[in-house]
Amino acid sequence: MAARLMQAVQYDRYGGGPEGLKHVEVPVPAPKKGEVLLKLEAATINPIDWKIQKGLLKPFYPRKFPYIPGTDIAGEIVEVGSEVKNFGTGDKVVAKLPHATGGGFAEYVVAKETEMAKRPEGVSAGEGAALPVAALTALQALTQPAGIKLDGSGQQANILITAASGGVGHYAVQLAKLGNTHVTATCGARNIEFVKSLGADEVIDYKTPEGAALKSPSGKKYDAVIHCTTGIPWSTFEPNLSAKGVVVDMTPGVGSLMTSALKKLTFSKKQLAPLILSFKAENLEYLLSLMREGKLKTVVDSTYSLSKVEDAWARSIEGHATGKIIVEP
Numbered sequence: 001m002a003a004r005l006m007q008a009v010q011y012d013r014y015g016g017g018p019e020g021l022k023h024v025e026v027p028v029p030a031p032k033k034g035e036v037l038l039k040l041e042a043a044t045i046n047p048i049d050w051k052i053q054k055g056l057l058k059p060f061y062p063r064k065f066p067y068i069p070g071t072d073i074a075g076e077i078v079e080v081g082s083e084v085k086n087f088g089t090g091d092k093v094v095a096k097l098p099h100a101t102g103g104g105f106a107e108y109v110v111a112k113e114t115e116m117a118k119r120p121e122g123v124s125a126g127e128g129a130a131l132p133v134a135a136l137t138a139l140q141a142l143t144q145p146a147g148i149k150l151d152g153s154g155q156q157a158n159i160l161i162t163a164a165s166g167g168v169g170h171y172a173v174q175l176a177k178l179g180n181t182h183v184t185a186t187c188g189a190r191n192i193e194f195v196k197s198l199g200a201d202e203v204i205d206y207k208t209p210e211g212a213a214l215k216s217p218s219g220k221k222y223d224a225v226i227h228c229t230t231g232i233p234w235s236t237f238e239p240n241l242s243a244k245g246v247v248v249d250m251t252p253g254v255g256s257l258m259t260s261a262l263k264k265l266t267f268s269k270k271q272l273a274p275l276i277l278s279f280k281a282e283n284l285e286y287l288l289s290l291m292r293e294g295k296l297k298t299v300v301d302s303t304y305s306l307s308k309v310e311d312a313w314a315r316s317i318e319g320h321a322t323g324k325i326i327v328e329p
C-alpha cells in the first residue's frame, strides 16, 4: 500500500537561512512504543532553530539530514503507539521534541509521551505551543540558579531581566513577579510600556547610556540577572550585582564559560551561571496550569502559516520579535 503523505518543511544542509527551507511531501511518520502521532495545531520558532541550521551546534544537531526543524508544538493525538499510558486519541497536548531529531514543522508529528503535557481548556494551541523552550528556560533560570520561589515564600530579591520583550524575557518577567521580587527589565524604547504591563517594576531602554550600563533607576543591586541577550561583558554586570549576585546566561559562549570557570576557581561570591534547558514534563504541566489560571500569558508577535514558514524564520533571525512567533498548519 502506498504510504500516506503529508506536507512538511525541511532542509538538507547547513546554512541557507529562510531560502534553505524546502516545502516537501513526505510519509506520515508512524508512532512506535511509547509514542503518539499528533495532527499539528500550532508550532513556534526559537532562535535555536535557525542556529542549528547555521551549524552553530555542529556536530550535535541535527543528527542527520534531511532535517525537519521545529521542536515546540501543540497538536491533537490521532494515533497511539504501544505502551502509551497517560494519553489517548483526541487528547490535545503541548510537546517539546528533541532538537536532535526535530520534526515539528509538518502536518503530522510523532512525539514521546514523556515529552508532552495535556493542553487545558482555555489555553489556545498557539499560546501552548509557544511555551516549551522559552518559558521552561525562564522557569529554570529563575528557580534554579536564581533560587526564586514562585509561590512568593522566598526572601525579597532584586532581579534584572535583559531583553524582556523577547520570547524568554516576556515569560521571565511574568514568572519572576509570581515570586517575592523587584524586577528591573531592559528592552527597546518601543516596548517599555509593554514590559511594564507584564509586571516589571522598572524598565530601561537598552539603547540609552543608563540602559547600556544596566543601572537600576532606583539604585538597586541585582541578586540575579536573567540574561536573555548577548554581547554584555562581565565588567558591565559586576558593579550592578549584590554581594552574592548571579548572572544566569541563556546564550553561553566561550568567553562566558571561561568567566564562569574563573569565578568558581577564585571562590568569587558573584557568579556567572551558564544555562542549558533541561526538559521536565512536570514543569510544562505547571506552566500550562499557570496559563489556565490566568497567571501567565503568551504574547504573540506574529502568526504565519506553515506554507509561509520562511517568513517566520526570517522574522526570528532579525531578532526583533516582541513575544513569540507562531506557525499554524
Ligand SMILES: NC(=O)c1ccc[n+]([C@@H]2O[C@H](COP(=O)([O-])OP(=O)(O)OC[C@H]3O[C@@H](n4cnc5c(N)ncnc54)[C@H](OP(=O)(O)O)[C@@H]3O)[C@@H](O)[C@H]2O)c1
Residues within 6 Å of the ligand: 046, 047, 048, 133, 134, 137, 162, 163, 164, 165, 166, 167, 168, 169, 186, 187, 188, 189, 191, 206, 228, 229, 230, 249, 250, 251, 252, 275, 276, 277, 316, 319, 320, 321, 322, 323
Ligand atoms: N540556554 C537555553 O537553553 C536557551 C533556551 C532558550 C533561549 N535561549 C537563548 O536566549 C536568547 C533569547 O531568546 P528569545 O527566544 O527570547 O529571543 P528573541 O525572542 O528573538 O528576542 C528578541 C527580543 O530581544 C530584544 N533585544 C535584542 N537585543 C537586546 C538588548 N541588547 N537589550 C535588550 N533587549 C534586546 C529585541 O528587542 P528590540 O527589537 O527592541 O531590539 C526583541 O524584542 C537567544 O540567544 C536564545 O538562543 C537559550
